[in-house]
Amino acid sequence: MGLTSTANTVSKxxxxxxxxxxxxESVRQQVQAMSDTVDETNDRIAGVERELAEQRAIVEAVAAENGVDVEAVLDDVEADVDADADAESDDAEA
Known part of the structure; x- marks a missing residue:
């Protein structure tokens, strides 16, 4: 009887x-897939950042040629964004 019980326990x-x-193994595969996705996303983000930097340089060059103060424009935009955020915050509190 002891041997059968041991065999059943070993089988279980x-x-x-x-x-x-x-x-x-399933979790390992999921982690690997997630790691691959993160790597691909990082590559895409790096590409978007490069393109954004190039576009910004072009816009700043065009603005400089036309006498536009880029910093003043950015300050105006930031003030507008801050004002919108404050208005949304006030609406949420009401």
Missing amino acids: LSDLAEKLYKRV
């Missing part, structure tokens, strides 16, 4: 270990 442990291994 073996089944549990197999299920655990499958879960761990």
Whole structure:
């Protein structure tokens, strides 16, 4: 009887270990896929940042040729954004 009980316990442990291994492997694959996605996203972001820097340089050059003060324009935009944010905050509180 003791040998049968031990064999059943070993069989149950073996089944549990197999299920655990499958879960761990599944999680490992998910983590790898997520890591790949993060790497791709970082590459895309780097490309967008490069393009944005190029566009900003072009806009600043065109603005300088036309006598536009880029910093003053940015300050105006920032003031407008801050005012909009304050208005939304006041609306949310009401």
